[in-house]
Amino acid sequence: MSSQSDLAKRIGRGSFGEVYSVVDLPLAVKMVLVDGNSELLAKDYQMHQAVFNVLNRDSTLLFSTPQPYALHIPSTKSIATHIRSLYFPASQKTGPNLCRLYFGRALQPFPANSLDPLKTERPRKFFNSNNFPIDLEHYKRLRRVLGANLLPSPEEIIKAMGQTLALIHHSSQYDGRDIEFVLGGDGSGNAACWILDYNQMRPWDKTANEISSLCASFFHNDPYYPRPDPTDSLYLAFKRSYQEQVQENNRPLAEQFFDALEVMWATR
Incomplete structure (x- = not known):
């Protein structure tokens, strides 16, 4: 395993942080010296971004500033921590990296005897610590615990799935086969929704003859929709x-696509 010195080299140190260059990549990382300096790092990032936005407009300037890519400040209790406390075995202390948003399948019901979501028994069979599947009811419960302001509503997610699939079908002209809709992080401790895995998508020629291939891809995918x-x-x-x-x-x-989906579903 590579040591930290093999992966990064310190190139600077200031009043609240130090800067490392990433070996063999045109990237640098600024890290705080102590956790209490996180607010200073956030302020530095915001001002850096503002300066970059101004200087980047004029390519004739002699001086330039590196582009700030992302700010990451670990939260005291991340969403992943809440998911572990709600759904993971007590012995599992890490994960999940991502949550697969399975809004098309009920994975496991909750016990009916608990009104307090924090006291509901954790599922035992429904478990994958890396890519944790979360269905609609589990997602609603997580959102109640975290607060509605920290996670989008199920309706917002489902509408965004529809918009995204439409763009993939009709703008990119791919069938969307095996893409994944997941809940992850935004690099600053907050939740973000992502679409992943495009390697199995197939082009289609946007004709009625290929509607069946779109339907096949819809049902082939994990049950996100x-x-x-x-x-x-x-x-x-x-x-x-x-x-x-x-x-x-x-x-x-689009009408033919949904008509065909509904007919196929009715016969399953």
Whole structure:
């Protein structure tokens, strides 16, 4: 295993932090000397970003400033910590790295005898410490515990899934096969939603003949999307957000896509 000196070299030290260059990469990292300096680091980052935005407009200037890429300040109790306390075995002290947003499948019900979400028994069979699957009810419970201001609502996530899939289908012209919708971090201790894994996507020619391939990809994927049940309000929100994202000339294809999905689901 490489030591820290093999991966980074200290190139500077100041009043509250020190700077390391990453070996073989055009990157540098500024780290605080003590945890109490985190606010100073955040202020430094904000001012650095403001200066970069101004200087970057004029390429004729002799002096330039490095581009600030991200600010990471670990929170005292991260979302991952809350997920572990709610759902992980007591012996598991690390993870999850990501939560897969399985809003199309109920994974495990909660016991009905607990009104306090913090006292609900942890699931035992439903467990993957790295890419932890979280269904709609588990997500709602996590959001109640954390507070509605820290996580987007399920409706917001489902609408965003519809918008995203529409853009992949009709702007990028891929079928969206095997993409993943996950909850992760933004680098500063807050939650962020991400789309990952594009290597299995297939191009399609945006004709009615290939609607069946889009449907096959929809059902091949892990159950991120609501199932195409026309009586399900969340599915209808997903469908509506997809259709609203599609340009007028592609609306007939979108209609055919959802008609086919609903027929296939009804026969499963």
